[in-house]
Amino acid sequence: MTDEEVWAGIGQGNREALKELYNMYFSSLYSYGLKISRSASNTEDAIHELFIDLWKYREGLSSTTSIKFYLYRALRRKLYKTEQVSEKVLNRSGEGIEMSEDMQDSVETRLIEEEGKAEMSTLLSTHLKGLPERQQESLMLRFYGELSFKEIGEIMDVNEQSARNLVTRGLEFLRKSLKILLCLILLGVCS
């Protein structure tokens, strides 16, 4: 079934179509939800509510809505509502947290602290924790959701360019912390 057929099927009250949609998006929605809420039960509750609402209000759905966009935006709203996660305060330009030298230092410090831990993977996931929330979320939406920058902007309530910047800065942050990690491990010369 194509996206359009599934959408139309749901509008007509076809439960199989809803199930099809669920199966198409379950994995990525779950991963996204888990990453931004850090709670499996909240994620599951939100996904549950999401599909029930979709079904209940199916007659109001227009065929021009991008399904993927709708699902991610709705999921995000539910997760923020349940967790009462306060949105990070945006700086005046609305571009989220700027990557600063201070931040880089703190990453280094944290990594040095973590050096005692054996697992490389633990260190890797630490990278993610060090990553500013909004940048992390934008990466989730770009990678799991495969959403356009425009869509990411609408979901996160910023303009398209800001969304682009969030993703870029997020990746830059990860790149730098990855390099630092490799330096530490190889005890080589760091640039």
Next chain:
Amino acid sequence: MNNYENYTATELASDAEFIKWIKNPKEFPEVTDFWVNWLDAHPHKQEEVSEAKELMSLFQSNDVHEERRQPVWDRIEDSLDEIEEESKTVQVNSWWGSIKDTYKYAAAVVLMVLAAAYFYSLQDSSSIVSNGVVAESLLFQNVNEKPRTIMLSDGSSVVLYQNTSIQIASAYNEKERTVSIHGKAYFEIQRNEEKPFYVQADGVTTKVLGTSFLVTAYDQQDVTVVVNTGKVSVFKETENKELQTEITLIENESASFTRRTAELKRVNSTVENIEQALYRDDFEIKNKPLREVFDLLQTRYGVDIKFDDKKIAECYLNASLVGIPLEDKVRLICKGSNLSYRMLNDTIIIEGEGCTIQ
């Protein structure tokens, strides 16, 4: 096409087509082909590509979530079922508690209107005068050749044959359970010792606690009662509404009332009653595939049963369903085969995973 040659690792990792490739290399062959060829043509970009892949692997999670897919869906389906049920019943359950109050009250009103309309369409309420007694009741009829099954509020079922009508006192199941019929009907009555079940048929009353039997009461013919399972007491009504000449029947016994002589007597029958067998021998199920059992129910009870052939293909039933009301039959069948059922008007919907070998 983007000029990927100048892309840094970060820019690659942000690119939609690149992401598509790394996430699902097998799912989109054209995308994979493009990137593989591009990499061949620009081997110096290998380092950037590796770095981009590495960046992406930092936030790619393991697929431990797959095991949650089905349980989360099951929960959604349960809620969907509840939504469907509630559009047909008056009951407002706690699931509604999460919805804003204004919606809840509006919805409750809508539900009640719907429920009233639903029940209204089912019944012809009429007053009956029978030997001086006036009562409000529900009337059901079957004018067709196909049997029609009525499910009573206590779980009992009555199969109406052609040209048969049944009147059910609206106080049914309060202190006692009384119905009257004209025509032919097969009863499967839930056992309740505190509330005896009475069938009135043209001057013959049958009383049971919980059993199955067939009553025939057409114009100008003898009224007969044939017992399938259990114990049944049969009376005749005199002019002053008294019940007399009690005859107690057990399995396979029958009684007959001749109008002309007003005589009620036991019938010594060595000839097997064919109709009774329809609800007796055929429901001693020995290793039958479920599909056949459902077909049998559809024919004998005149109900529609919807089921998934694939799910029940491997299901077999080995049980005696004789004398049990229809709903209980369905419940027993489902219990043994990992299935569940829902009733919607005259349709029974069978759901669940069934017996397919995974």
